[in-house]
Structure formats: structure tokens, C-alpha cells
Amino acid sequence: MAHETIDTTLPQTNLPNESGEYLAKREELRLAEIELMRQRERVAELRRHLPQGAAIQDYVFEEGPANLDAGDAPIRAVRLSELFTGSNRSLVVYHFMYGKKQTNPCPMCTLIIDGWNGAAHHVTQNADVVIVAAADPITLRAHARKRVWDNLRLLSCGANTFKFDLRSEDREGNQDSTVSVFTRDSDGTLRHFYSAHPRMSEDIKERGLDLLCPVYNILDLTPQGRGDWYASFDYPPKLYTSNEPKYDKQHCH
Numbered sequence: 001m002a003h004e005t006i007d008t009t010l011p012q013t014n015l016p017n018e019s020g021e022y023l024a025k026r027e028e029l030r031l032a033e034i035e036l037m038r039q040r041e042r043v044a045e046l047r048r049h050l051p052q053g054a055a056i057q058d059y060v061f062e063e064g065p066a067n068l069d070a071g072d073a074p075i076r077a078v079r080l081s082e083l084f085t086g087s088n089r090s091l092v093v094y095h096f097m098y099g100k101k102q103t104n105p106c107p108m109c110t111l112i113i114d115g116w117n118g119a120a121h122h123v124t125q126n127a128d129v130v131i132v133a134a135a136d137p138i139t140l141r142a143h144a145r146k147r148v149w150d151n152l153r154l155l156s157c158g159a160n161t162f163k164f165d166l167r168s169e170d171r172e173g174n175q176d177s178t179v180s181v182f183t184r185d186s187d188g189t190l191r192h193f194y195s196a197h198p199r200m201s202e203d204i205k206e207r208g209l210d211l212l213c214p215v216y217n218i219l220d221l222t223p224q225g226r227g228d229w230y231a232s233f234d235y236p237p238k239l240y241t242s243n244e245p246k247y248d249k250q251h252c253h
Helices: 020-048 107-123 137-147 215-220
Strands: 060-063 075-079 091-096 128-133 153-156 178-184 190-196
Touching: 091 107, 107 128, 107 137, 107 215, 137 153
Parallel strands: 091 128, 128 153
Antiparallel strands: 060 075, 060 153, 091 178, 178 190
């Protein structure tokens, strides 16, 4: 479908009654959006060209049956190396804030993982994806069952140092959300490639994982914007039933 440029301006609609002021400001925004896209590409290129990351241990996790409806047994041990399903594939891990000092599942993490569950079958065409939490497998799977996370591997790391080593847990067991990417060399060496946290600086404490969540990016398209809205368990997903237990509110980050 062709889009015609008119006097160096690229109209976004065929509406005949848009004001000149609106069209001028929308064109200014279009050019800013192009620059933002190019900046994201520059950042992605910097990320792709990071030097070789540190070699890491072959962490052991706990995992239940692939089918959430099949119960929680048996629980089996699975190594980090076993999460790679092929050669020349990266492993993307979301560190879920749940377990140890985080006694309730994080609503914001849940928001992000809701989206990942819907996109997992697309992502796994190119990379492997898992969710890791300090919560024990049965507790983690109970929450996943309520959210219908049926496209994701769910792993417990409460018995190892994985989350501490990647700075999504402190020595007292306080949790943080994080995304990490790992690679595997041809000789089997496992390496950390990239990690990001919500906190980016002293004045940016919760925006570091923005691009992982479509919800806020969709809200940013509206005149109301994202505002100070925060995810919660007060509005259950469509497949919840009215008799599902409610969680205590617990702010994250």
C-alpha cells in the first residue's frame, strides 16, 4: 500500500478536516518517532556488539511438568545448559520477583510475563525463553496456573545463587526483576551476555525494562499517557473465576 508524501509531509490519515496546526505537529512528531527508532537501532547494535561475556556455572534449577494442568509432580532438576534447544541460539531469562522475602508475586512482573506468555511461541522461533523465580516450584506453578502461563518454562532457583549472581536478589533474599541473556559457545561454555534491571540510575528507578512490556508502550500512544498507573491483581484476567483467591497488595521495586 503506497503512502503519498505531500509537500515533504507524510499524512497519517485521509481525513479532510485535520487542521494545519495538527498536521504540522503530527509531522514534527513523525520525524521525532523516526529518530527514536534509529536511536533504538543504535542501542540494539551496541548491545549486539558487546565483548565476550563472563563464563558462568551450569546452574541447576527445579522444574515441574510442562503441562500446568498435569499437577506438580514430578519435580526434576534441569541445568542451565539444558535450556538451550539448539546451537547458535540465545537464552532469554526473566527473573520473576517471587519467593524468599517477596512473599507475594510481583504485579508488575506478572504484567510483563502475561505478555511474554502470549508472545513466547513467536520468540522461540529464534531464541529460548524461560521464567526463573526464587519461589519453590509448586508455589510458582500455582500462580502461573491462575495466570494461564501455558507457553513458558517455569523454573525455581531458590536453592542456588543464580539470582544473587545476576543481582536480582540480595543476601537477605529481597527480590528484584531482571532480564538476562546467555549464550553457549561451540565447546559448551556458558556465558552471560546481557542483563538489565528496572533501576537505570539514581533518578530512573523503574524504567529499565520498559521495552519488555507492551502495555505501557500502548498507553503512551494515548493523550492520557501512562500516568502513574501501576499493575495490580484487582482486575483478574478474563479466564479468572470469581472464587479465585486474591493476593495482598505489595508494591515492587
